[in-house]
Amino acid sequence: MRFLGLSGGFPGGNTEQALLAALRAAQTAATTPATISLVRLKELSIGSEALDGHLPLPVVGKSNPTSGPVVDDRPFILDQIMEADAIILGAPCITRTIPWEVKCFQDSTLGPFQDVTMAKRLVDAGKGHLVDQRIFKPRVIALVTLGGASTTEWAPFTLPLLHQVFFPLGAQIVDQMQVFGVGVPNSLVSNGEAVARAEELGRNLAQQAHAMTEEGARYVGPRGKCPVCHLSMFNFVGQDAVDCATCGAKGRMGFGEDGHVEFVTNAEGESFSILRRSGLEKHLQDLEQGVQVQEVSVKVSDIKEELLKLGQSWVVAPPS
Numbered sequence: 001m002r003f004l005g006l007s008g009g010f011p012g013g014n015t016e017q018a019l020l021a022a023l024r025a026a027q028t029a030a031t032t033p034a035t036i037s038l039v040r041l042k043e044l045s046i047g048s049e050a051l052d053g054h055l056p057l058p059v060v061g062k063s064n065p066t067s068g069p070v071v072d073d074r075p076f077i078l079d080q081i082m083e084a085d086a087i088i089l090g091a092p093c094i095t096r097t098i099p100w101e102v103k104c105f106q107d108s109t110l111g112p113f114q115d116v117t118m119a120k121r122l123v124d125a126g127k128g129h130l131v132d133q134r135i136f137k138p139r140v141i142a143l144v145t146l147g148g149a150s151t152t153e154w155a156p157f158t159l160p161l162l163h164q165v166f167f168p169l170g171a172q173i174v175d176q177m178q179v180f181g182v183g184v185p186n187s188l189v190s191n192g193e194a195v196a197r198a199e200e201l202g203r204n205l206a207q208q209a210h211a212m213t214e215e216g217a218r219y220v221g222p223r224g225k226c227p228v229c230h231l232s233m234f235n236f237v238g239q240d241a242v243d244c245a246t247c248g249a250k251g252r253m254g255f256g257e258d259g260h261v262e263f264v265t266n267a268e269g270e271s272f273s274i275l276r277r278s279g280l281e282k283h284l285q286d287l288e289q290g291v292q293v294q295e296v297s298v299k300v301s302d303i304k305e306e307l308l309k310l311g312q313s314w315v316v317a318p319p320s
């Protein structure tokens with residue numbers, strides 16, 4: 001069993017301490033020999049050009065000619081991810097959201113470039129040689145976030161955004177935790193409750209990684225209002241229509257028998273979730289319809305030319 005920790009925090013910082021506590025507990029709980037690795041996302045050097053072996057998408061291939069070549073760690077980190085059976089992704093809250101290095105890693109390495117639904121399409125079309133077959137391996141994920149604030153309004157976006165990192169792989173999130181009031185160095189290890197929770201999360205990950213090979217993994221973390229992602233951030237998209245902002249499940253707000261507000265959804269609403277294969281498939285169909293080649297009219301060409309000229313006269317290049 002291969003466990004991988006991915007830290008978006010500073011080396012030796014609170015996030016890393018939480019991940020190490022969780023990974024140590026996972027190693028102890030594993031029923032087969034465990035291999036553990038930890039990668040610091042802040043240490044990755046990420047190239048600016050499309051990566052060889054990424055799924056061939058029409059939008060990729062942009063490079064920044066002023067940046068010059070850099071050592072590219074993406075093949076390394078992708079290999080670590082593809083080999084892993086169980087991953088803990090951790091990040092501190094920075095200005096109410098995730099650190100930029102986590103987003104940079106996500107957008108340049110994962111996202112549509114490692115999408116299990118697109119990979120399946122390629123295989124079905126006889127282009128399986130373009131796909132790293134390890135993408136189809138089932139994986140379980142646990143998420144960890146923490147921050148200095150002790151109140152919820154200062155850390156609303158971290159867990160929802162960490163959910164976006166691995167969904168294209170079709171990986172299953174089995175637990176998630178958020179710690180408040182962890183702002184100064186070593187405050188995680190000084191918080192016995194937080195360490196115990198990190199250890200529980202590690203054990204849960206190991207148990208669900210094991211279950212994945214038999215009856216299938218399941219979510220065992222704290223319950224949120226959305227029954228799919230178990231977070232509670234919502235997007236009002238119509239008179240009564242509500243999307244789960246984290247995972248896209250569709251429904252409406254109602255009142256439960258206990259009188260508390262609840263998110264009311266059903267199998268159809270849940271099928272839109274990005275955490276379901278059906279949700280990924282719906283999105284791919286949507287994109288395929290959108291990129292169907294359209295005749296470019298003379299009028300569109302004229303507007304394009306005009307905007308291009310404006311861009312050439314208005315863009316101001318940075319000194320680098």
Ligand SMILES: Cc1cc2nc3c(=O)[nH]c(=O)nc-3n(C[C@H](O)[C@H](O)[C@H](O)COP(=O)(O)O)c2cc1C
Pocket residue numbers: 008009010012013014015016092093094095096097146147148149150154155182183184185
């Ligand atoms: C620039 C900056 C912005 C921060 N913004 C927030 C914030 O909005 N909410 C919060 O709870 N903590 C915030 N923090 C505190 C960090 O989340 C906290 O120090 C955390 O322990 C750092 O994790 P690390 O040691 O793993 O890097 C911020 C820290 C920095 C340096």
